[in-house]
Amino acid sequence: MPANPNFKEDLEAFVLRMPIVQFLQLSFGTVEHGMVEISIPYRDELSFAPGTLQAGPIGMLMDIAGCCAVGTRLPAGWAFATIDSSVKVLAPATGELFLARGLAVSSGKTVSVGEAKVFAVRDGRETLCATGLVTTRNFKLESS
Numbered sequence: 001m002p003a004n005p006n007f008k009e010d011l012e013a014f015v016l017r018m019p020i021v022q023f024l025q026l027s028f029g030t031v032e033h034g035m036v037e038i039s040i041p042y043r044d045e046l047s048f049a050p051g052t053l054q055a056g057p058i059g060m061l062m063d064i065a066g067c068c069a070v071g072t073r074l075p076a077g078w079a080f081a082t083i084d085s086s087v088k089v090l091a092p093a094t095g096e097l098f099l100a101r102g103l104a105v106s107s108g109k110t111v112s113v114g115e116a117k118v119f120a121v122r123d124g125r126e127t128l129c130a131t132g133l134v135t136t137r138n139f140k141l142e143s144s
Contacts, residue, residue, distance in 0.1 A: 004076040007033065011071045014079050015064070024057060026064065034104040036068040039121075042096050053093035058118050058130045062087050065102030066114030066134035073107040077143075080112070080136040087132035095120030095127070105133070112136045 004010060008031045015021055015028075024046075029037035040046075040061055048054040063085045071080050102116040114134050119126040 004074060004078075006076065007031075007072045007074070010076065011036075011068060014071070015068060020060065021064065024060065026061075029099075031068075031072065033072050034069060036065055036072065036102045037099060038065050038068065038102070039097055039099045042098070048093075051094055053095075053098060053120070055087075055089050055093075055130075058089065058093050058098065059085070059087040059132070061098055061100045062116045062118050062130055062132040063134050065100035065116035065118070066132065067102070067136050068114075069102035069104040069116070070107060070112040070114040070134075070136050070138075073104050073112070074138055077141050078138055079141050080138050082134055083111075083137045084135040085132060086134075087130055089130045091120070091127055091129045093118075093120045093129045095122040097121040098129075099126065108138070110138050112138055 024040045046057045100116050100118045105113040118130040120129045
């Protein structure tokens with residue numbers, strides 16, 4: 001049983017308020033205890049070359065997905081912040097949509113680890129373009 005029965009709503013409310021998330025036009029797909037799927041659309045202003053997303057947005061997508069997976073396991077009134085991340089780009093990020101699947105690897109009271117894989121989606125076909133790990137510092141929100 002999740003520590004927070006409202007983890008999905010709380011997580012989405014926390015993340016979707018972030019200016020960078022709004023800029024990336026991030027949207028949530030599946031959100032389960034220990035796992036999330038998030039995506040961003042291709043946009044020219046995020047590209048490396050026409051049709052190919054630059055590594056920075058891919059790394060942010062990986063980071064956010066890994067953090068969100070960890071966030072699904074936190075108690076009510078708690079949130080997370082990245083303290084370390086590592087992303088490995090495996091293939092060009094060429095697609096219409098970029099999908100990240102994050103998994104919680106370990107969940108501690110103050111430090112947790114998540115992993116994520118990022119896929120470029122073109123014509124419904126997924127190509128793995130990056131993978132990585134993220135470490136979070138977990139903290140109690142002031143308003144809780």
